[in-house]
Amino acid sequence: MDILLNVLEDKKIHQEITISGSKSESNRLLILQKLFPEISIENLSDSDDSVHMQHALSTQDELVDIGHAGTAMRFLTSYFAVQENRETVLTGSERMQNRPIEILVNALKDLGANITYEAKEGYPPIRIIGKKLIKDKAQINGNVSSQYISSLLLIASKLEKGLEIELIGKITSVPYIKMTLSLLTQLGIDNKFEGNFITVYPKKSIHKQTVVVESDWSSASYFYSIIALSEIGSEIQLTAYKKESLQGDSCLAEIYNHFGVETTFNQNSITLKKIKRSNTSSLDIDLKNAPDIAQTIAVTCFAERISCNLTGLHTLKIKETDRLVALHDELTKLGASIKVSDESLHLEVSTKINANVSIKTYNDHRMAMAFAPLALRVPIQILDAEVVTKSYQKFWDDMHQLGIKIDNI
Incomplete structure (x- = not known):
């Protein structure tokens, strides 16, 4: 199943999403x-x-x-x-x-x-x-x-x-x-x-x-990216999460401060709110303890015109695909200037995002989901979109709930 994601008409989001267990x-x-x-x-x-x-x-x-x-x-x-x-x-x-x-x-x-x-x-x-x-x-x-x-x-x-x-x-x-x-x-x-x-x-x-089981923080990363790309005042509430998490990817709450995403911990949920972003123009992040969120962060940086240097990524080469090579190839098609090594990724600031690009997913669920938030910037095609079921069965339903228009192609 190949799909086309169309740009949100209303960039101000207010939704509540329930995410499956980690x-x-x-x-x-x-x-x-x-x-x-x-x-x-x-x-x-x-x-x-x-x-x-x-x-x-x-x-x-x-x-x-x-x-x-x-x-x-x-x-x-x-x-x-x-x-x-x-x-x-x-x-x-x-x-x-x-x-x-x-x-x-x-x-x-x-x-x-x-x-x-x-x-x-x-x-x-x-x-x-x-x-x-x-x-x-x-x-x-x-x-x-x-x-x-x-x-x-x-x-x-x-x-x-x-x-x-x-x-x-x-x-x-x-x-x-x-x-x-x-x-x-x-x-x-x-x-x-x-x-x-x-x-x-x-x-x-x-x-x-x-x-x-606490809900999956890796799955939360895509909503952090969406809020980062949305208008100031946008909010998404995600359940069920806790402040004292066992999951390494919970570092998202701190990392996405750089993108103007404020995290509030509630009883059994978190609220992500877009506030004014700082003047951050470059990020240097060691992700050796949370490599699964590298794709999401790289795409967010590209969309927000922030350069980044992501390190500690050596395990990404033996995932569902070689994620570093996959990121390089797909971001390049979108207009990015990017370099990867066996354990790192360096992205330069981009001035343009190419529209209607077809993103290959390489049998990798995280490739499909990491690129989906770009629909807040340009129409984008996701190939083999059903690959998301590996970790997130109702991902496209939740994207539709946020207001992203999804068409089969």
């Missing part, structure tokens, strides 16, 4: 719920990734296909490794079969796991023969995707002696590691994170409890 929290909790049936979950994400995760955890089939769901691939690798007497072939889409898994597989093998590659060495599909893991110490580089580390942490309390992980070198994506540990703490599973060592202690069972 995909990151939901997928962690779904694994933990399978290990500890005492857990009940509310406000679960309705994303494709979480749907794939639920199906994978409920099926008894040997072949488990998780499509484009990266978190499911990483988390399920460890989960199936400890399912004694079960053999599983874990696979995914063509892109997933070109996203590396070797670092996690090697760490699990060091713990005694039985995992082999079905095709290309170091990549899915993988064959996992579940067994009891006896060893309690693992090493993994600290600058890899935090999902590898969280995958190990999620099964750690079910190992006989628990697990101590040594993170080698510089540690990135710390908020996502802390999110996992905070959820363990919330469930009553003891752990500690000191220096480069993380320890999770064994736990046979937990008290019966209900966990309410």
